[in-house]
Amino acid sequence: MDLKPLTISELLQAHLGFLEELRGRGILRSANNPTGDYAEWLFCRAFGWEQAANSVKGYDATDAEGTRFQIKGRRLHQHNTSRQLSAIRDLAGFDVLAGVLFSAEFGVARAALIPSSVVQDRSTFTKHTNSHRFLLRDDIWDAAGVKDVTSHLQAVVSCDNL
Numbered sequence: 001m002d003l004k005p006l007t008i009s010e011l012l013q014a015h016l017g018f019l020e021e022l023r024g025r026g027i028l029r030s031a032n033n034p035t036g037d038y039a040e041w042l043f044c045r046a047f048g049w050e051q052a053a054n055s056v057k058g059y060d061a062t063d064a065e066g067t068r069f070q071i072k073g074r075r076l077h078q079h080n081t082s083r084q085l086s087a088i089r090d091l092a093g094f095d096v097l098a099g100v101l102f103s104a105e106f107g108v109a110r111a112a113l114i115p116s117s118v119v120q121d122r123s124t125f126t127k128h129t130n131s132h133r134f135l136l137r138d139d140i141w142d143a144a145g146v147k148d149v150t151s152h153l154q155a156v157v158s159c160d161n162l
Helices: 008-024 034-047 116-122 138-142 150-158
Strands: 068-075 096-102 108-115 124-126 131-133
Touching: 008 034, 034 068, 034 096, 034 150, 096 116, 108 116, 108 138, 108 150
Parallel strands: 068 096
Antiparallel strands: 096 108, 124 131
């Protein structure tokens, strides 16, 4: 798709159109950056989890056993390679952190299910935002209890033509 001939206004309108189409397909639930909503949709689709309402504090989904999952995603690209996930407001509000690193093109680079104890041990509190900061570094996959689920999410992406 050649975007060069489009004006700034046309590019922004196209962006809004894409977001609305993703919302219409049930992939996005908010008007925020699509990374977090897409991560939630992928994990829920891959594992059959039930998404929590947007207003629920502390977790984003539950499984059939009642396990509470906080779902976070980070898109890595040439302008920002930070592995810092969005703010975690309640470390006690979930049992497992489901984290995914996306490539610049929203491919699944790596994904993991991380016990809350690992997140608690490796998070730092930030007074300014009253939240915890967690970086999804490569060594997380080596921590006790962490499960690599990259292939599960990649399987969903490979058949995402809804």
